[in-house]
Amino acid sequence: MAYSEKVIDHYENPRNVGSFDKNDPSVVTGMVGAPACGDVMKLQLKIDEQGIIEDAKFKTYGCGSAIASSSLVTEWVKGKTIEEAQAIKNTDIAEELALPPVKIHCSILAEDAIKAALDEYKAKHEK
Amino acid sequence: MNYFELFSLSPSFELDTALLSERYRELQRAVHPDKFANASEQDKRLAVQHTAQVNDGYNTLKHPISRAEHMLSLKGIDLSHESTTVKDTMFLMQQMEWREALEEISDCDDPDEAIEHLHQSFGEYRGEITSQLAQKIGSEEASVLEQAADLVRKLKFMEKLQAELERTEDALF
Numbered sequence: 001m002a003y004s005e006k007v008i009d010h011y012e013n014p015r016n017v018g019s020f021d022k023n024d025p026s027v028v029t030g031m032v033g034a035p036a037c038g039d040v041m042k043l044q045l046k047i048d049e050q051g052i053i054e055d056a057k058f059k060t061y062g063c064g065s066a067i068a069s070s071s072l073v074t075e076w077v078k079g080k081t082i083e084e085a086q087a088i089k090n091t092d093i094a095e096e097l098a099l100p101p102v103k104i105h106c107s108i109l110a111e112d113a114i115k116a117a118l119d120e121y122k123a124k125h126e127k
Numbered sequence: 128m129n130y131f132e133l134f135s136l137s138p139s140f141e142l143d144t145a146l147l148s149e150r151y152r153e154l155q156r157a158v159h160p161d162k163f164a165n166a167s168e169q170d171k172r173l174a175v176q177h178t179a180q181v182n183d184g185y186n187t188l189k190h191p192i193s194r195a196e197h198m199l200s201l202k203g204i205d206l207s208h209e210s211t212t213v214k215d216t217m218f219l220m221q222q223m224e225w226r227e228a229l230e231e232i233s234d235c236d237d238p239d240e241a242i243e244h245l246h247q248s249f250g251e252y253r254g255e256i257t258s259q260l261a262q263k264i265g266s267e268e269a270s271v272l273e274q275a276a277d278l279v280r281k282l283k284f285m286e287k288l289q290a291e292l293e294r295t296e297d298a299l300f
Contacts, residue, residue: 031214031216031219031220031223032212032213032214032219033212033213033214033218033219033222033284034210034212034213035206035209035211035213035279035280035281035283035284036209036210036283037287038283038284038286038287038288040219040222040223040226040284042219042223059223061222061223061226104210105210108210108212109212112212112214116214
């Protein structure tokens with residue numbers, strides 16, 4: 001199966017790989033996994049007091065498409081508000097990376113990672 | 128298609144695999160296309176179809192994960208084509224840690240010991256999940272079956288980890 005140029009670019013030069021200090025109160029973490037392929041994805045967002053995503057980091061164990069999908073969303077969410085980040089759809093990711101149908105679940109995983117991180121943010125701020 | 132019925136076995140997760148293999152060989156002989164060399168075209172086609180079915184059934188029941196998936200699909204839960212995301216944070220953290228440990232094996236002072244240790248941890252965890260699954264999968268209750276489905280998903284992650292471990296091992300020696 002041929003990967004698109006954008007997938008290869010993100011795979012070979014992944015943006016924002018790593019972790020933030022999870023004890024930093026402005027950091028939220030989204031952990032998701034896809035049983036079909038065993039991929040595991042961790043997305044961390046650093047969100048300032050105005051609710052703007054300052055920075056993002058990821059760590060993904062999976063295929064090239066899963067790594068590219070998470071790398072891409074770390075670029076996309078930076079500078080966005082919670083609402084804007086919440087609106088990112090897996091179809092946007094799949095389209096940008098030209099993912100073939102068998103790899104659509106990688107983009108779903110990346111969308112769910114954003115949602116999981118933002119769920120943690122909401123749970124933190126409801127208190 | 129109920130593969131347990133095909134092999135005249137009771138639909139249980141804890142399957143007697145020796146008996147399965149025996150039934151498989153019997154059925155294979157009975158439906159082997161060579162036996163239909165002088166039969167009509169239609170009977171030949173049917174024999175080929177049956178052979179394929181018997182092979183599929185055997186492969187499905189032989190492996191615990193596909194056997195569990197088959198049992199759940201008979202009860203209306205389809206896991207094989209799903210794209211469900213697992214969100215169990217504790218479980219996923221453990222998966223991440225194990226993946227990290229795999230990555231670090233080549234830098235270990237004693238990679239043999241590290242590999243042995245991971246084999247043991249994976250085996251113990253898999254054994255734990257499998258015995259829970261065996262208890263739940265026979266249930267008729269939807270909520271218990273959903274728990275069983277979740278355990279099957281976890282086993283799929285473990286299968287992937289195990290494959291990665293073996294790949295790491297092969298790369299080292």
